[in-house]
Amino acid sequence: MTHIIRAATEADLQHLYEMAKSTGGGFTNLPPDRKALTAKLERAAAAFARGGDEVNDDMFVFMLEDTATGDVRGTCQVFSAVGLKGPFYSYRIGALTQHSEELGRTFRADILNLSTDMEGLSEVGGLFLHPGERSGGLGMLLARSRYLFIRNHRNRFAEKTFAELRGVIDEAGGSPFWDGVAGRFFGMNFQEADEFNAKHGNQFIADLMPKHPVYIAMLTDHARAVIGVPHPSGRAAMRMLENEGFAWENYVDIFDGGPTMTARTDQIRSVREAVDAEVRAIDDKLGDHKGGEKRLVAVGKMIDFKVAYGWVDARDEGIAVDPACAAALGIEPGMTITHVARW
The missing domain is CATH 2.40.40.20 (Barwin-like endoglucanases)
Structure with a gap:
């Protein structure tokens, strides 16, 4: 039995839709919506067909296929550069230190700062593997195929690459981070906001998200506890990213607080070796x-x-x-x- 990674085509819509329904939420790059998935496949087709040898607003979608049966068992995506046609937001964890002479004490406050630092960077994401196939190295095949694609089309990608890991989602499908931060300003729960973002983009974040820093100490215990923590199903993915040379540099997803990992593209291990x-x-x-x-x-x-x-x-x-x-x-x-x- 041999599995291959190949470019997605419009004929893969049903495969993507079935996988999207299995993600359990919080998977922005794979929404369970046929219209959104069709748009993704059309965008990928245009990217694969585009001539030129420069960085653009391209998205590539790949499928994991069992050549013996023709079954599609997984998918992954690569973005040449995010934020070229609209803002791409993250939270950056910073600190503010203040000193009181009268009290003789120094106070350090950790802060979430709304950031567009990822704009112009390449992104690897959208990785999903059928639960029945999570052995035999197929997850690694999916993940690392993206780096080989980047290497062999190097001029189409940026000098730095990042990956967003899904954050902690509770048993009801909610996000403690969203409830503690953005949910207070948007009047919608996490699932509604995540679905809206997947279908329509995140311009509504620019419209409604407060621009001032958020003091972490003012969040609920549940919200603070999940900042920078990957979903349990993403821990293996985080280890694979670390093995490739990615590191967490205090950036988190604005929806669920999951960690954003970054690396110099040429220093990604699979690219380099x-x-x-x-x-x-x-x-x-x-x-x-x-x-x-x-x-x-x-x-x-x-x-x-x-x-x-x-x-x-x-x-x-x-x-x-x-x-x-x-x-x-x-x-x-x-x-x-x-x-x-x-x-």
Whole structure:
């Protein structure tokens, strides 16, 4: 059985919709709304088809497909640069220190500052894997395929990349952070605001969100406790981001308070360590308990870009790959492919 990552097409609408219904809320990049998902697929098609070699307001959507059955089991997204056609808001955690001579005391207050610091940065997001497939390294295949796409289309992406992790959502589908901060100003609950944002964008944040700093000490205990904390289902994703070189620099999502992780694009581990090589042979002696090393293998550009796990071995100043990987990705001797270690 071989799974591949491939570009999404308009025929994937139903697949995306079924996955969107399974997210459990708080997943802005994958709303359970056919109209919004159709718009995403149309935008992705335009991005894949666009000529030029510069950063633009592009969004790319990819699907995880089981080549044996044709079933689609996951998805992920990459944004070339956010905030080019509208504000992109985050909260930045800062501090204000004040001293009283009369009391002889210094007070330090942690503060949430509304920020557009992420504007112009690339974003990786929209990753969803079917619960029945969360083993065998498929989550890693989805996540890291995005970095190989960025590497092989480097001029289309910014100097810095970020990822927003979903924050803590309670059993009722609400957000303690939203209830403690923005919900006081918007007259809508978290689910309503998150759905509105997914469908219509976040201009309403610019219209209604107070611009003054928010003192964290004035929030409820529940709201304070979840600032910068990922949803339990996102802890593995956070570890994968850290392994790639992403770090939390005190930015959080304005809706649920989840952490925003950032990295220099060229320093992302998969971008930095991936190499190109010419395929010299398709070798059926490669594989589990046979020989070679299991790696991520990528081929193609834009709409033809694909990634899969494959067995790779050095061969005559190039490489050999196993037949299953070659068949899944359409690899033939003489082609140049990109590969990186699986870790």
